[in-house]
Amino acid sequence: xxxxxxxxxxxxxxxxxxxxxxxxxxxxxxxxxxxxxxxxxxxxxxxxxxxxxxxxxxxxxxxxxxxxxxxxxxxxxxxxxxxxxxxxxxxxxxxxxxxxxxxxxxxxxxxxxxxxxxxxxxxxxxxxxxxxxxxxxxxxxxxxxxxxxxxxxxxxxxxxxxxxxxxxxxxxxxxxxxxxxxxxxxxxxxxxxxxxxxxxxxxxxxxxxxxxxxxxxxxxxxxxxxxxxxxxxxxxxxxxxxxxxxxxxxxxxxxxxxxxxxxxxxxxxxxxxxxxxxxxxxxxxxxxxxxxxxxxxxxxxxxxxxxxxxxxxxxxxxxxxxxxxxxxxxxxxxxxxxxxxxxxxxxxxxxxxxxxxxxxxxxxxxxxxxxxxxxxxxxxxxxxxxxxxxxxxxxxxxxxxxxxxxxxxxxxxxxxxxxxxxxxxxxxxxxxxxxxxxxxxxxxxxxxxxxxxxxxxxxxxxxxxxxxxxxxxxxxxxxxxxxxxxxxxxxxxxxxxxxxxxxxxxxxxxxxxxxxxxxxxxxxxxxxxxxxxxxxxxxxxxxxxxxxx
RNA sequence: GGCCCUAUGGUCAAGAGGCCUAAGACACCGCCCUUUCACGGCGGUAACACGAGUUCGAAUCUCGUUAGGGUCACCA
Numbered sequence: 001x002x003x004x005x006x007x008x009x010x011x012x013x014x015x016x017x018x019x020x021x022x023x024x025x026x027x028x029x030x031x032x033x034x035x036x037x038x039x040x041x042x043x044x045x046x047x048x049x050x051x052x053x054x055x056x057x058x059x060x061x062x063x064x065x066x067x068x069x070x071x072x073x074x075x076x077x078x079x080x081x082x083x084x085x086x087x088x089x090x091x092x093x094x095x096x097x098x099x100x101x102x103x104x105x106x107x108x109x110x111x112x113x114x115x116x117x118x119x120x121x122x123x124x125x126x127x128x129x130x131x132x133x134x135x136x137x138x139x140x141x142x143x144x145x146x147x148x149x150x151x152x153x154x155x156x157x158x159x160x161x162x163x164x165x166x167x168x169x170x171x172x173x174x175x176x177x178x179x180x181x182x183x184x185x186x187x188x189x190x191x192x193x194x195x196x197x198x199x200x201x202x203x204x205x206x207x208x209x210x211x212x213x214x215x216x217x218x219x220x221x222x223x224x225x226x227x228x229x230x231x232x233x234x235x236x237x238x239x240x241x242x243x244x245x246x247x248x249x250x251x252x253x254x255x256x257x258x259x260x261x262x263x264x265x266x267x268x269x270x271x272x273x274x275x276x277x278x279x280x281x282x283x284x285x286x287x288x289x290x291x292x293x294x295x296x297x298x299x300x301x302x303x304x305x306x307x308x309x310x311x312x313x314x315x316x317x318x319x320x321x322x323x324x325x326x327x328x329x330x331x332x333x334x335x336x337x338x339x340x341x342x343x344x345x346x347x348x349x350x351x352x353x354x355x356x357x358x359x360x361x362x363x364x365x366x367x368x369x370x371x372x373x374x375x376x377x378x379x380x381x382x383x384x385x386x387x388x389x390x391x392x393x394x395x396x397x398x399x400x401x402x403x404x405x406x407x408x409x410x411x412x413x414x415x416x417x418x419x420x421x422x423x424x425x426x427x428x429x430x431x432x433x434x435x436x437x438x439x440x441x442x443x444x445x446x447x448x449x450x451x452x453x454x455x456x457x458x459x460x461x462x463x464x465x466x467x468x469x470x471x472x473x474x475x476x477x478x479x480x481x482x483x484x485x486x487x488x489x490x491x492x493x494x495x496x497x498x499x500x501x502x503x504x505x506x507x508x509x510x511x512x513x514x515x516x517x518x519x520x521x522x523x524x525x526x527x528x529x530x531x532x533x534x535x536x537x538x539x540x541x542x543x544x545x546x547x548x549x
Numbered sequence: 550g551g552c553c554c555u556a557u558g559g560u561c562a563a564g565a566g567g568c569c570u571a572a573g574a575c576a577c578c579g580c581c582c583u584u585u586c587a588c589g590g591c592g593g594u595a596a597c598a599c600g601a602g603u604u605c606g607a608a609u610c611u612c613g614u615u616a617g618g619g620u621c622a623c624c625a
């Protein structure tokens with residue numbers, strides 16, 4: 001077989017040699033142990049929680065080891081491309097604080113191992129494909145989609161494995177004259193790998209997460225270059241990760257099934273294999289079954305969900321860390337305020353089995369994240385969120401920032417901070433009663449307080465309330481007043497003989513709370529009254545009294 | 550169906566042959582603290598998928614079964 005002639009027919013264009021590329025992208029000069037990782041999303045306009053999961057692993061691995069983290073765009077499939085998708089990707093990286101050392105950023109490409117868009121790397125892949133053709137390790141295939149479908153049907157009928165292999169690899173040994181003829185006729189062709197694998201033999205690799213994995217050798221003549229000269233994932237992955245000198249390939253375990261293709265290709269091209277780390281999937285319960293988080297069925301699969309709902313990126317990251325590294329939670333308890341970056345992340349601690357996404361757990365994590373923030377920071381974040389997603393809330397918050405911050409400061413800080421908020425979209429309801437236009441009172445009074453007592457408290461308290469005094473004195477006044485209307489004048493007293501009283505100071509407070517806040521649950525009532533101011537408190541009491549009748 | 554991966558409470562998980570009468574977190578329940586709530590404290594319910602084998606000894610090693618997941622494209 002005249003491979004020289006075959007290669008010339010298949011690749012008439014001017015191409016650099018593989019050796020030239022090797023020289024162009026030399027092995028990196030990095031300290032011992034430094035890891036090169038890469039995230040390689042497709043610009044589909046959708047960022048999956050799993051993408052972030054992988055990106056965090058990549059980023060931590062690289063930066064904890066003094067290596068490099070690369071962002072490469074896998075835009076080889078034109079059909080799936082969506083305008084603005086790359087911007088979405090870089091925006092997400094920015095939001096989540098995943099700093100790229102090399103590759104595509106919001107300010108263009110950086111780094112010496114580019115281009116980092118695969119489409120722009122077409123000549124590189126072609127050069128290496130040509131090398132394989134010259135060595136008899138690849139060949140053109142002129143099968144149409146229809147041909148392949150017919151083949152699959154036949155294989156299904158015969159209960160044989162589907163695919164392009166063995167006797168089904170019909171164009172494998174086509175003579176060069178025929179190839180020339182077909183090319184002259186303008187027939188499109190793909191470039192296929194000529195597999196020499198024996199499926200009865202197995203090949204074993206040591207995965208960084210899963211440990212030893214044994215798979216049968218590949219015998220499929222899979223496609224290297226599509227008919228438009230653009231590579232498939234498999235070929236692009238091998239060429240890119242070699243030339244970019246990636247040292248650890250982190251990717252989802254769905255790639256395990258074609259791992260033998262990649263192993264074979266690294267061998268055929270004479271490339272040193274990188275290490276592999278196959279991550280398990282995020283799962284979700286669907287009825288009584290578990291399945292992979294689905295972009296179509298599960299809103300929480302999309303990173304956009306967290307943004308629109310108002311979950312801080314830190315919360316998502318923090319939650320993912322609890323899943324990624326089993327010792328993270330203990331570390332966080334021991335180091336409540338330490339930056340995430342100081343956690344000693346390790347691949348060894350990664351789970352090998354699929355993890356169910358746990359919304360309860362996630363909310364808990366997020367509450368803790370938000371509880372650690374200052375009122376100032378919460379204010380800034382909520383305003384940013386509201387500006388985009390809740391104009392009413394935005395208007396309220398920005399009208400008087402100090403007022404808003406004083407609300408958000410209630411019970412914040414200290415040893416036992418309040419944990420009311422898990423996400424920004426809960427803020428509006430949380431503080432609605434501080435704003436007249438959001439105030440939507442439910443005047444349901446505590447059942448154990450007689451209606452005439454309610455009316456009396458509401459009528460009397462306006463004159464009793466003194467905004468000048470501190471919390472202790474404020475509560476003492478309520479206690480004292482309670483004593484004058486047949487209520488106990490202390491909680492202790494009431495508890496000793498509940499039947500002797502019409503109510504307790506707690507009941508009095510609850511009546512006031514319902515009137516002032518329009519609900520039975522609120523942060524500390526004293527603080528609420530302080531922030532609202534005496535005039536507003538009195539107006540609210542009157543309003544509630546009017547509604548009573 | 551073939552191939553591959555996985556299997557400890559409802560969920561995430563600790564666990565590397567004896568430290569296991571099996572950690573911890575979330576959720577749930579109870580009690581305490583308390584002007585309600587949110588916190589916080591204390592306690593509780595709840596698990597090694599099944600069957601063989603190896604071994605003095607198995608959650609841990611091996612095999613099988615079962616169950617779940619993934620994958621079988623000119624998609625990634």
